[in-house]
Amino acid sequence: MNRDKGVTGPAGFRAAGIAAGIKASGALDLTLVVNDGPGTAAAGVFTTNVVKAAPVLWSQQVLQQRSLKAVVLNSGGANACTGPEGFQDTHATAEKVAEGLGCGAIEVAVCSTGLIGERLPMGKVLSGVDTAVTALASDDQAGLHAATGVMTTDTRPKQSWKAHEQGWSIGGFVKGAGMLAPNLATMLSVITTDADLDKDTIDTALREATRMTFDRLDVDGGTSTNDTVLVLASGASGVRPSAGEFTALLTEVSADLVKQLQGDAEGVTKEIAITVTGAATEDEAVHIGRIVAEDNLVKTALFGSDPNWGRIAMALGRAKARIDPGQLSIIINGIRVMDKGTRGEDRENADLTGRDIDVVIDLAFGRGEATILTTDLSHAYVEENSAYSS
């Protein structure tokens, strides 16, 4: 994986990230990604939250065509819970981009992130779009600026790029601090490829890749009003990979972006992988992993480097899944602290002082298996989320 390249890594894309003045700090806050084709196939997945921000409602509508010419994103305001006026703001932003690029607004997706409930400063947004159109470029620097323009509580831009040996590649950026359904902060991701793809292939591949990556990072259980993952294909490489090849590489790039989200989550001091094996089904394994990942007693114990397996057993016992408590084993950093329902090896043997913690929960029931990535619950998490409005 190459983390120095992102959305401008694949051929056929230009990008920009500029300071439109939406953020009082003067930091970059408006990003534009443009697909110069020749293809326009695109797909998107969106938050399942019933309270959807205006840009999500807009982009869902646009994506019904499975075709995109551009994506415009802003930080500094989520444009959520802003009513019909907020939706008009999103529409006006798409129109402005379309005007600048000479395409239709229906070919422009919009994403926003920041505080909920405030209208965007539209004067700044619209003149920012003009600036961004002028700044569009296809080099690495432009890709980095694009990745930077969407940051909120992120401490660093997060991008990834990988080439396939057959002459096409996938690149992208992400912002946020959670799963596809994050709670800590909105998660936005734009992924580009110069592979030549039809609309069905790109859509199916995105759903499969997010299911195995973005959907399996769970920082604190929620799903924001704005979460969006978009993938755009320019076809500029002239190569048409098989659905399997494309899905595999897309999953790889998505996993690298997710790993960076985990490492930069608010207040993170531990990067935790919770693997559930022996569940009745894969869905039940995911469900159990998420219950444990979201449990505040588990998360605080791991923050304290305490291999408190009793809290893990208690947490997973709440799952709506087939569990035989007498068959349950828990392995923490290689030490089988719970064995077939009762105490196993001395938990003092499990060394959790490092940053990485591996928890394996073996239900010894069926063949369902899944890994959920999460983080600990630290003082810094509480500080960051109580001291500032975000």
Add this chain to the structure above:
Amino acid sequence: MNRDKGVTGPAGFRAAGIAAGIKASGALDLTLVVNDGPGTAAAGVFTTNVVKAAPVLWSQQVLQQRSLKAVVLNSGGANACTGPEGFQDTHATAEKVAEGLGCGAIEVAVCSTGLIGERLPMGKVLSGVDTAVTALASDDQAGLHAATGVMTTDTRPKQSWKAHEQGWSIGGFVKGAGMLAPNLATMLSVITTDADLDKDTIDTALREATRMTFDRLDVDGGTSTNDTVLVLASGASGVRPSAGEFTALLTEVSADLVKQLQGDAEGVTKEIAITVTGAATEDEAVHIGRIVAEDNLVKTALFGSDPNWGRIAMALGRAKARIDPGQLSIIINGIRVMDKGTRGEDRENADLTGRDIDVVIDLAFGRGEATILTTDLSHAYVEENSAYSS
């Protein structure tokens, strides 16, 4: 409500709380409550966690008779995830109490609280039972000792007593820091009454009272391996109240115990009431209230005295319930900060500097309504749950 009396408030009960040496600190750690009759009707509700502690499995079995002579409780160890040996320990404890009182083990419920996964020091437990039988008394002091013997991270004993004008009363104690399904720590409660009740009435009344009280305190969403609420009726007053009268007073005493749990929850700095109105059904109102109560972003914002209604809107949007985002209003401490889907009054007007915070979520959809009590997520919560194994 009188908080100086508890389980020995009603006639026909004796209690004791003694130091059996289970806790290294030498604090009181074994409690015995005895029903001297003439009645023995009793009921219990238990954790829904699939990982159930040995005393829960035992007491569920015992309660099938809906008749109890005594309850023995220990702190200093949960006796959960301890296998068949742990169950034998519980059985032996009940046998020991039965022997001391001259009744059958099947008339003795057992409760435990403390660290999961460790066997109890049975020598100390069994000789502690002998001491407790000797110490049994019916005065207020004995009731207070009983309430003290079950404490773990509780900072104070919690009891409540109230007399009905027709000459009977209800008293009880509680320990823990959460709902009937708490996650912070096991919740145990023993409630006594000298009303004359049949088995069906006491069972139905307990389920109705817990549904409206213990089930509506949600500190952090879970349910422990040991949670238990028991109610015992001696009939010593000779008065047989109607089912409605008994349920009403039981609900009142339970609500007072729950209010004390909320006020003594780990790390609490805010006592928060989340009222959902206008939901499609009462169940949906409860579900939405709990989703908001369990949201770490909401809990940290309120810890920071920040009326961040956007986080509340985001949290409730995850509920599996009928919600029209355009009709949603949120009122925090009397200020309508979100009005019909968008920003309402200036949120700066909502003063959250005090300890009590009232959040009203109006869905303007149906007639379902419920109030969930919760607490904030503070530095002290993280400290208490990361620095010590519990």
